[in-house]
Amino acid sequence: xxxxxxxxxxxxVPEGAIASLNxxxxxxxxxxxxxxxxYSGKSPELIMSIYSNGxxxxxxxxxxxxKASQYVSLLIRDSQPSDSATYLCAVNCWTNFGNEKLTxxxxxxxxIIP
Amino acid sequence: xxxxxxxxxxxxxxxxxxxxxxxxxxSGHDTVSWYQQxxxxxxxxxxxxxxxxxxxxxxxxxxxxxxxxxxxxxxxNVNALLLGDSALYLCASSLGDRWNYGYTFGSxxxxxxx
Numbered sequence: 001x002x003x004x005x006x007x008x009x010x011x012x013v014p015e016g017a018i019a020s021l022n023x024x025x026x027x028x029x030x031x032x033x034x035x036x037x038x039y040s041g042k043s044p045e046l047i048m049s050i051y052s053n054g055x056x057x058x059x060x061x062x063x064x065x066x067k068a069s070q071y072v073s074l075l076i077r078d079s080q081p082s083d084s085a086t087y088l089c090a091v092n093c094w095t096n097f098g099n100e101k102l103t104x105x106x107x108x109x110x111x112i113i114p
Numbered sequence: 115x116x117x118x119x120x121x122x123x124x125x126x127x128x129x130x131x132x133x134x135x136x137x138x139x140x141s142g143h144d145t146v147s148w149y150q151q152x153x154x155x156x157x158x159x160x161x162x163x164x165x166x167x168x169x170x171x172x173x174x175x176x177x178x179x180x181x182x183x184x185x186x187x188x189x190x191n192v193n194a195l196l197l198g199d200s201a202l203y204l205c206a207s208s209l210g211d212r213w214n215y216g217y218t219f220g221s222x223x224x225x226x227x228x
Contacts, residue, residue, distance in 0.1 A: 004156075034216050043204055043219040044157065088156055101170060102147070102217060104156035 001026050004091050006105035015114050019076040023089030023105055026070065033065055035074045036088040038107065044088055048074060079112045086110070118143075118207050118220035126226045127195050135190040135223045139207030145169075146188040147217065148180060149204040157204055163188050164210070192225075200227045 006023050013019040021035075032051055036044035050056045050063040050072065062075040072091070076083055086107040093103040119138045127133050139146050145164045149157035159172035163182035177193045186207075192199055202224050206217035 006156075008154075043202075043222045046216040046218070049216050101159045101162070101172065103159065104149075106154075106156045 002105075003027060003093050003103045004089055004105040006087075006089050006108050008106055009109040010111055011108055012111045012113055013079050015079060015081060015112050017079055019079045019083065019110055019112070021074040021076075021087050021089075021108050021110065023072045023074075023091075024070055025072070025089075025091045025093070025103075027091070027093040028067075028070065030067075030070075030091045030093060032092040032102075033063070033072045034090040034102075035061075035063060035072075036090060036104075038086045038088055040086075076110075081112045081114055084110060084112045118205055118218050120203075120205050120220035120223050122223060123221070124224045124226075126228060129195055129197060129227055131195050132191065132193045133195060133225060135192075135203050135205075135225070136187065137190070137205030137207075137220060138187045139205075140218050143207035143209050143218070144186050145208045145210060146182060146186065147206045147208070148188070148190050149206065150174075151202040151204060151222075153201070160190070195227045197227050200225060 004025050035048040037047050038044045048063040050065045056063045060077045064073045086109045088107045089105040092100045121136045147162040148160040151157040160174050161171040162169045166182045179191045182188045202222045204222045205220045
């Protein structure tokens, strides 16, 4: 089982609609969860972080965390063409040596259709 | 306030050669982490440097080595290059253990091995 799993997509959403991106993780000890946006050919950009169960809102973005289900999601409201990118879920995972490392999923490619 | 800077931006090398990539962390950050991102994949953790020592390492062979200097800048060295080493190499900086607040990534170095 992969440490962090995402649907690779592509996910197509009409402009103005809600885009929903999902991520599951395997390490029950994980405490920190992040969503990064990556435009083609560019480096990842942090857009949301969440540490507690529930919802966290920032503008058009809402991150949702359910530690019992080991599930984290990102909702993008009023989707814009500029939201078209790959979205990476990242989770802190414990290594065999007792250290933490930030582990990324493979990313979901999102396309907003005008 | 300078962000994370990486050099060079692009690099083409031949199989068997050696390469050195460089990273300067964001001002005030003292920890540098290196990631490899193959096309269509999420970033994979290579290693992390703190106080000039390798603090943790991912599942990469010994051909991948690094160094951190007293000014917190870092180098990633790859020996005996393979075609499969072609990827975007990302450097991320953080402050000590406060990476839980999310990494800041540099713009990356695109390495092509031919």
